[in-house]
Amino acid sequence: MGNESSGNRKIVVINTGGTIAMELDEGTDAVSVGNEQPLHRLEPLLSQYAQSEMIDLFQVPSPHMTPAMMEELADVVRTQLASEHVSGVVITHGTDTLEETAYYLDLTVASDKPIVVTGAMRSSNEVGADGPVNLIESIRVAADPRSEGRGTLVVFNDEIHAARFVTKTHTSNVSTFQSPSYGPIGFVTARGVSYHQPVSRSKTYHFTSPRTVHIPLVKMVAGEEAAWLEWLLDLKIDGVIVEAFGAGNVPPSVVPVIQRLCDRQLPVVIVSRCYNGYVQDVYGYEGGGKQLRDLGCIFSNGLNGQKARIRLLVLCAAGVKVDEMQDHFQF
Numbered sequence: 001m002g003n004e005s006s007g008n009r010k011i012v013v014i015n016t017g018g019t020i021a022m023e024l025d026e027g028t029d030a031v032s033v034g035n036e037q038p039l040h041r042l043e044p045l046l047s048q049y050a051q052s053e054m055i056d057l058f059q060v061p062s063p064h065m066t067p068a069m070m071e072e073l074a075d076v077v078r079t080q081l082a083s084e085h086v087s088g089v090v091i092t093h094g095t096d097t098l099e100e101t102a103y104y105l106d107l108t109v110a111s112d113k114p115i116v117v118t119g120a121m122r123s124s125n126e127v128g129a130d131g132p133v134n135l136i137e138s139i140r141v142a143a144d145p146r147s148e149g150r151g152t153l154v155v156f157n158d159e160i161h162a163a164r165f166v167t168k169t170h171t172s173n174v175s176t177f178q179s180p181s182y183g184p185i186g187f188v189t190a191r192g193v194s195y196h197q198p199v200s201r202s203k204t205y206h207f208t209s210p211r212t213v214h215i216p217l218v219k220m221v222a223g224e225e226a227a228w229l230e231w232l233l234d235l236k237i238d239g240v241i242v243e244a245f246g247a248g249n250v251p252p253s254v255v256p257v258i259q260r261l262c263d264r265q266l267p268v269v270i271v272s273r274c275y276n277g278y279v280q281d282v283y284g285y286e287g288g289g290k291q292l293r294d295l296g297c298i299f300s301n302g303l304n305g306q307k308a309r310i311r312l313l314v315l316c317a318a319g320v321k322v323d324e325m326q327d328h329f330q331f
């Protein structure tokens with residue numbers, strides 16, 4: 001049980017689905033939702049670590065998550081954390097889009113109380129199921145006062161990651177969640193919870209709903225043709241994320257499309273296909289970062305494409321103007 005002093009702090013567990021809430025059906029050899037919610041079977045075990053309560057909000061595989069559902073979840077989190085009886089929340093979630101939901105919460109829930117997101121790579125009845133240990137460790141992290149004021153955390157496989165940095169890196173390994181460039185910010189051990197990085201949390205934004213904001217993500221490949229992107233000009237979109245090469249460069253062929261999007265005063269945010277490092281206006285050749293900067297593109301700092309999209313979606317929903325966007329991608 002460890003030596004943490006979790007006292008009488010109540011942690012609310014909000015279930016949203018994913019493999020942690022699924023089971024392997026031996027007949028069909030497929031992982032899917034069973035007749036029972038397996039997380040409920042863990043409730044007596046959780047009470048050994050903290051007083052807790054479970055809310056079943058969704059039962060979806062995380063590829064079915066949408067920004068509207070993230071906002072519904074954020075609302076429940078805000079309501080729970082507003083109660084003086086609740087000292088933190090744990091969200092169980094599918095791993096495929098877990099980093100997007102975690103980052104959405106990081107940007108939209110202002111409370112200093114701990115918010116922890118977790119899941120599992122092996123379903124509830126598989127040998128070596130990782131859901132129970134991930135959930136217990138998440139409860140321990142959420143109940144620990146040292147987790148306060150750190151923004152949304154992702155707890156997986158004994159590690160604590162900041163929502164801003166973490167990403168899913170492996171299709172099946174239980175150590176799938178990693179923070180490239182930065183590493184985990186803390187660990188969960190048999191004896192307690194420890195942090196080795198200082199608190200650095202995201203600024204939060206307020207708005208009523210992200211429902212009407214549309215932000216596609218497009219990835220650059222060698223030989224990309226303008227025609228593959230021209231559909232962007234025909235759709236009602238609020239901005240676009242371009243996953244560019246290296247330090248932030250695109251093939252010359254797509255520059256005219258990017259130029260037309262910029263001319264329409266739409267935010268065009270440049271991120272990198274590389275999962276380490278920053279994008280910068282370094283190169284002066286056709287399609288290089290300097291040209292993209294001159295066209296009015298916004299350069300994102302250290303966010304992968306899917307998280308830059310969540311950030312742009314939140315900024316658009318919060319009414320941030322295009323000419324102010326660069327400052328909000330500088331953090």
Ligand SMILES: NC(=O)C[C@H](N)C(=O)O
Nearest residue numbers: 018019061062094095096
């Ligand atoms: N391990 C998982 O949870 C993956 C699953 N496909 C999901 O994201 O719902």
